[in-house]
Each structure stands twice: as C-alpha cells, then as structure tokens.
Amino acid sequence: xxxxxxxxxxxxxxxxxxxxxxxxxxxxxxxxxxxxxxxxxxxxxxxxxxxxxxxxxxxxxxxxxxxxxxxxxxxxxxxxxxxxxxxxxxxxxxxxxxxxxxxxxxxxxxxxxxxxxxxxxxxxxxxxxxxxxxxxxxxxxxxxxxxxxxxxxxxxxxxxxxxxxxxxxxxxxxxxxxxxxxxxxxxxxxxxxxxxxxxxxxxxxxxxxxxxxxx
Numbered sequence: 279x280x281x282x283x284x285x286x287x288x289x290x291x292x293x294x295x296x297x298x299x300x301x302x303x304x305x306x307x308x309x310x311x312x313x314x315x316x317x318x319x320x321x322x323x324x325x326x327x328x329x330x331x332x333x334x335x336x337x338x339x340x341x342x343x344x345x346x347x348x349x350x351x352x353x354x355x356x357x358x359x360x361x362x363x364x365x366x367x368x369x370x371x372x373x374x375x376x377x378x379x380x381x382x383x384x385x386x387x388x389x390x391x392x393x394x395x396x397x398x399x400x401x402x403x404x405x406x407x408x409x410x411x412x413x414x415x416x417x418x419x420x421x422x423x424x425x426x427x428x429x430x431x432x433x434x435x436x437x438x439x440x441x442x443x444x445x446x447x448x449x450x451x452x453x454x455x456x457x458x459x460x461x462x463x464x465x466x467x468x469x470x471x472x473x474x475x476x477x478x479x480x481x482x483x484x485x486x487x488x489x490x491x492x493x
Contacts, residue, residue, distance in 0.1 A: 285394035288314065288319045292344035293331050297340035297408055304341050308348025308428075315344070316435060323439035345428030346421075356411020373413070385413035390423050392427050398434075418460060420421035 300322050309316035317342045328333040385392060389410060390456050395407030410420045 284469050292318070292322050292325055297336050300337060300340040301344040301347075304344030305348030305351070307404055308345050309351040309406055311350060312404065315341075315403070317434050319432065320435045320439045323436045325441065327443045329443055334436065334440045337440075338432045341436055342429045342432035345431060346425050349397075349424045350391075350421070351408030352405075353411040353415075353417075353424070356408040357414070357417075359413030360408060361414070385409060385415065389413065389415045390419065392422060393423040394427040394430075396433075397431040398478065 288299060288303055301319040303313050303318045307313040319337070322332060322337045322341075323334060323453055326332050326337055393406055393415070397403055407420075407424065410424075411482055
C-alpha cells in the first residue's frame with residue numbers, strides 16, 4: 279500500500295473510529311513512523327465543518343494529545359537508544375564523533391525552538407522528539423515545549439481548517455509543498471553552516487558539553 283492509499287484508508291476510517299484514529303495516527307507519526315498525521319487532522323476538521331459527524335473540539339483535543347504522547351515516546355526512545363546507536367552506526371552516514379558532538383551542541387543551544395517549531399515542519403515533525411532524546415535535552419524542558427507546540431499546532435490546523443471549510447482543499451497541497459521546501463532549505467543552510475564552521479563549533483561544543491566522551 280503506497281502513502282496515498284494509506285492516507286485515503288485512514289481518512290475513510292475517521293467517521294468509524296473518530297478521535298481514536300486521529301490520536302493514533304498523530305501519535306505514531308510523532309514517534310517517527312511515516313504516517314499522515316497532519317492530513318488526518320485537516321481531514322477530520324473538514325469533516326466536522328461539512329457534516330458535523332465529529333465535534334471540532336474532539337478533533338483538536340485528540341490531535342494535541344496524540345502529538346504530546348507520540349513525541350514523548352520518540353523522546354524516550356532517543357534518550358535510551360539514540361546516542362549509542364548513532365555512535366555505533368553514524369560513520370555509515372558520515373556522522374563521526376566530532377560531528378555528533380557538534381550536533382549535540384547545536385541542539386543544546388537551539389533545542390527549544392527545534393521541539394516547538396518542528397511540529398509545524400513536514401518530515402522534521404517525525405524526528406524532533408527523537409533528536410531531543412538523543413541529545414539529552416532535559417525532560418522538563420522538552421515536555422514543556424513539546425506540549426506547547428502540540429497544542430498550538432492542533433489548534434492552528436484544526437480550527438483553521440474548520441473555519442476555512444472546503445476551501446482548504448485548494449491550498450492544502452500547496453502548503454505541504456511549501457512545508458517540505460522550507461525543511462530542505464533549512465537543512466541545506468544548516469549543513470553549509472556546519473561545514474564552514476566545524477572547527478570553531480567543535481571547540482565551543484567541548485566547552486559546553488564536558489561529558490562528550492564516548493565512555
């Protein structure tokens with residue numbers, strides 16, 4: 279089953295399973311599984327606006343809960359398995375110990391923004407929590423920004439789609455393309471910045487993260 283067929287199947291199940299399909303899809307996507315969480319949220323909100331088969335408050339609450347719970351699962355996986363896994367297999371994707379250290383440092387500096395705004399960016403939405411756990415972001419700080427991002431995302435896309443109604447169909451595809459484009463552009467800019475400043479960043483990372491040894 280391809281991604282489009284999976285999306286269609288999940289959307290068709292919304293009237294049957296209601297908030298559970300919304301919660302489950304968003305939660306698993308947030309934990310790192312490639313599922314159409316944002317599509318399900320928008321489709322559910324449109325269904326609420328056009329048919330009234332599901333209450334919009336229920337839609338938003340289910341999506342927000344799924345985002346928070348799913349990110350929590352991704353964070354715990356990253357916290358328990360992520361760093362040792364990357365240290366062992368990172369060389370296969372040119373992620374040596376120096377670059378892993380730099381990555382931890384950058385997340386340490388800007389992790390709050392990554393967790394909060396990652397919820398709004400395609401692809402990054404699946405990995406922000408895993409990165410937070412892998413880079414040992416303090417649990418309290420992670421769950422605060424995770425909850426804030428999840429609630430804001432669910433409200434913006436849920437109530438937004440509900441208010442706009444059927445017109446959202448005309449722009450949802452454009453929004454998805456723009457979201458992916460922004461992610462690619464940001465990833466390229468970050469990669470270029472790291473390459474040009476790798477030595478200086480490592481020195482800063484060594485000072486900021488004295489526990490960086492492989493141990």
